[in-house]
Amino acid sequence: MTVAAYTHSISNAPANFLTINSELLSRERWQAILQYKQAFLQNEAEDPRQYSYMDQEVAASWIRSRKRGVNPYSVVTGSNLSPAKLSEILDKNRGLIDITYALTKSLQDVILACGYILYLFDKDGIVLLNNGSLESFVKLPEFDTRTGLLINEESEGTTAHELCLRLKRPVQLIGPEHYCIAFQNSIASAAPIKDVNGIIQAVAVLVSQPLLNTPEEDTIKKMGPHSLCLVISLATIIETEFNLKNRYNTVVNALHATLACIDEGIVTINQQGRILHINPAGMRILKLRQEEADARNINEFLGNNSCLMDLAKKGENVTVEERFGVGFDKDYYQVNIRPILNKYTQELDVAVLKLSSCEKLAAQKSGKTGNVAIYTFENIISQNKEFQKSMALARRFASSPENILVIGESGTGKELYAQAMHNVYCPQGPFMAVNCAAMPRELIESELFGYEGGSFTGAERNGRPGKIELAHGGTLFLDEIGDMPLELQAVLLRTLEDKQIMRVGGSRYKKVDFRLIAATNRNIHKMVKENQFRADLYFRLSVLTINIPSLRDRGEDIKVLSEFFVEKYCRKNGWDIPQISLAAQKKLNEYEWPGNVRQLQNAMIYAVNTALGDVIKPENLPNYIILETCPIKIEDISSGNGNLGEMLCLENLEKAAIETALMHANNYVPAAAEILGISRSTLYRKLKDYNIEYS
Numbered sequence: 001m002t003v004a005a006y007t008h009s010i011s012n013a014p015a016n017f018l019t020i021n022s023e024l025l026s027r028e029r030w031q032a033i034l035q036y037k038q039a040f041l042q043n044e045a046e047d048p049r050q051y052s053y054m055d056q057e058v059a060a061s062w063i064r065s066r067k068r069g070v071n072p073y074s075v076v077t078g079s080n081l082s083p084a085k086l087s088e089i090l091d092k093n094r095g096l097i098d099i100t101y102a103l104t105k106s107l108q109d110v111i112l113a114c115g116y117i118l119y120l121f122d123k124d125g126i127v128l129l130n131n132g133s134l135e136s137f138v139k140l141p142e143f144d145t146r147t148g149l150l151i152n153e154e155s156e157g158t159t160a161h162e163l164c165l166r167l168k169r170p171v172q173l174i175g176p177e178h179y180c181i182a183f184q185n186s187i188a189s190a191a192p193i194k195d196v197n198g199i200i201q202a203v204a205v206l207v208s209q210p211l212l213n214t215p216e217e218d219t220i221k222k223m224g225p226h227s228l229c230l231v232i233s234l235a236t237i238i239e240t241e242f243n244l245k246n247r248y249n250t251v252v253n254a255l256h257a258t259l260a261c262i263d264e265g266i267v268t269i270n271q272q273g274r275i276l277h278i279n280p281a282g283m284r285i286l287k288l289r290q291e292e293a294d295a296r297n298i299n300e301f302l303g304n305n306s307c308l309m310d311l312a313k314k315g316e317n318v319t320v321e322e323r324f325g326v327g328f329d330k331d332y333y334q335v336n337i338r339p340i341l342n343k344y345t346q347e348l349d350v351a352v353l354k355l356s357s358c359e360k361l362a363a364q365k366s367g368k369t370g371n372v373a374i375y376t377f378e379n380i381i382s383q384n385k386e387f388q389k390s391m392a393l394a395r396r397f398a399s400s401p402e403n404i405l406v407i408g409e410s411g412t413g414k415e416l417y418a419q420a421m422h423n424v425y426c427p428q429g430p431f432m433a434v435n436c437a438a439m440p441r442e443l444i445e446s447e448l449f450g451y452e453g454g455s456f457t458g459a460e461r462n463g464r465p466g467k468i469e470l471a472h473g474g475t476l477f478l479d480e481i482g483d484m485p486l487e488l489q490a491v492l493l494r495t496l497e498d499k500q501i502m503r504v505g506g507s508r509y510k511k512v513d514f515r516l517i518a519a520t521n522r523n524i525h526k527m528v529k530e531n532q533f534r535a536d537l538y539f540r541l542s543v544l545t546i547n548i549p550s551l552r553d554r555g556e557d558i559k560v561l562s563e564f565f566v567e568k569y570c571r572k573n574g575w576d577i578p579q580i581s582l583a584a585q586k587k588l589n590e591y592e593w594p595g596n597v598r599q600l601q602n603a604m605i606y607a608v609n610t611a612l613g614d615v616i617k618p619e620n621l622p623n624y625i626i627l628e629t630c631p632i633k634i635e636d637i638s639s640g641n642g643n644l645g646e647m648l649c650l651e652n653l654e655k656a657a658i659e660t661a662l663m664h665a666n667n668y669v670p671a672a673a674e675i676l677g678i679s680r681s682t683l684y685r686k687l688k689d690y691n692i693e694y695s
């Protein structure tokens with residue numbers, strides 16, 4: 001019994017777990033099985049499971065082979081795969097084939113000397129490797145063992161590799177145990193090759209060259225254990241290397257994917273500066289293609305005075321500033337050098353360089369000071385038709401590279417529009433906002449264009465990039481452009497035309513690519529007529545113009561926006577969301593909102609903070625709203641504005657008195673009646689007559 005004689009699992013058990021019952025490897029048994037085989041093949045009624053020397057797995061396989069109609073007298077009849085299928089399978093198993101091929105090459109002499117042929121089968125029984133290229137073996141004319149042949153129980157009956165795949169462990173078949181007579185003088189030993197999950201990926205098989213009809217006892221006893229041990233060792237080596245390689249490939253692929261996600265350039269160099277690895281961001285910075293990266297040296301990209309390589313060789317973990325790029329497009333990068341020294345020689349093995357754009361770092365710094373575009377069109381709220389039309393226009397303009405002019409009163413949402421358009425056009429790029437009205441005229445230039453070191457008193461020693469430089473690849477939002485000094489308007493126009501800038505005190509131009517969104521709350525057309533704004537700049541800016549309506553012209557938005565701001569503010573603070581009473585809402589609707597949405601937002605924050613209960617009432621609104629919406633204003637009467645007769649009409653005065661009393665009484669009618677000095681029922685009647693809401 002050969003199969004059961006070897007209990008071993010190369011994946012799970014140590015090698016010494018293999019136990020070999022050498023009594024089963026005898027000439028006597030070989031001959032006995034030979035006779036059983038003859039009897040079995042001649043007589044359909046024979047049951048091999050009854051034979052005393054028979055292994056039960058082999059006997060079962062004989063029975064299956066007969067049932068499948070395998071011709072035991074045929075030569076190897078396995079089917080050949082189509083060239084396309086074969087190449088697909090070879091590609092799939094390339095790793096295993098390469099490892100096995102290299103191994104058989106190095107062990108060729110040993111395998112030859114022992115008189116074996118090595119096969120590698122895939123998990124379906126397809127020949128992947130036919131003894132490497134051991135041409136010197138005597139080719140057996142009756143065997144067709146070409147690569148790509150499918151040999152399984154259906155075609156060939158009982159074989160070692162088929163049983164090994166079925167039983168998932170090493171298997172050895174002595175001569176007549178094979179179903180086909182063609183193998184009857186060979187010993188075949190098979191061992192599985194498993195992946196890290198314990199799933200068989202291939203089988204290694206050592207087949208002895210044909211022995212004498214029935215080999216001598218000595219030969220059987222030597223060859224049996226020897227070939228089994230050898231094939232298990234080979235399978236173990238192949239399996240270990242295969243799994244190590246797979247693990248290595250997985251780690252390397254994961255590392256490459258990780259490096260590809262990093263926005264900074266990562267370049268690994270050797271002691272001579274040769275590029276060993278570079279991530280996609282690094283390739284963009286050095287303007288390299290993947291295929292040429294390997295042949296390039298970092299020194300080609302460094303200036304003559306660069307100390308980068310010296311620092312790396314010294315093993316210093318430092319950050320330096322370098323200029324990388326080609327010709328005009330050179331840019332400053334902060335390079336973090338991480339050298340890895342050889343453990344024994346302390347010399348540089350490799351250095352990893354992290355390249356971060358200085359502009360981007362500065363932009364990130366600006367981001368921390370508020371220069372970020374957080375709003376999208378989804379954040380802009382309105383139920384007003386005119387507003388929705390202007391928003392639809394903004395959505396359309398958003399994808400255009402042209403400059404855009406946004407006109408609207410203060411607080412209507414001009415910056416909101418600019419951010420939303422930026423987030424459609426170039427969300428990854430910087431969003432740089434400058435308010436031209438909010439800074440002294442003499443500072444706007446350096447703020448916009450930046451300056452070189454030492455160009456004026458108080459300037460930073462190394463100079464500073466301006467907002468235009470920082471907006472490279474993104475959006476420059478110039479708020480209150482109407483307040484830009486005339487002389488700067490000319491410089492801005494030139495920048496928009498040439499797409500290049502020169503820092504204040506500088507001597508070289510730098511390319512910049514950005515989209516300008518300008519905004520104003522002033523009548524810029526009138527300013528042009530009065531020569532307060534350059535006509536040429538206005539024409540350049542006003543090609544795509546968006547007008548945002550004021551809040552007082554979009555009554556329906558007051559309710560929806562006030563509720564939105566109350567909810568947003570309360571959610572942010574984790575507070576319950578109060579209702580806005582009808583009376584308070586009425587006041588909000590009556591107010592003019594000169595500060596537009598920003599003013600409404602502030603008013604609602606005030607209201608939430610003063611409302612004690614869960615309802616926002618008129619008295620929770622800022623005073624200016626109450627005073628402005630009071631039906632009769634004392635100053636109007638004393639100033640003589642308006643129609644005095646109408647204002648002093650008794651009915652109007654009475655209505656105003658009732659509304660004011662209600663407001664002071666929190667809409668509680670009995671209290672309002674008391675303030676007015678009339679009965680409740682009279683007040684109820686008057687509320688009805690004047691159509692005053694009070695709930």
Ligand SMILES: Nc1ncnc2c1ncn2[C@@H]1O[C@H](COP(=O)(O)OP(=O)(O)OP(=O)(O)O)[C@@H](O)[C@H]1O
Nearest residue numbers: 379380381382409410411412413414415416597598
């Ligand atoms: N339709 C809207 N939906 C939601 N929030 C809005 C809306 N319009 C304006 N806001 C909010 O109102 C505030 C003012 O908006 P923004 O700063 O964009 O106005 P602006 O027109 O640029 O003002 P200014 O001219 O004074 O700079 C912001 O907090 C913004 O989020």
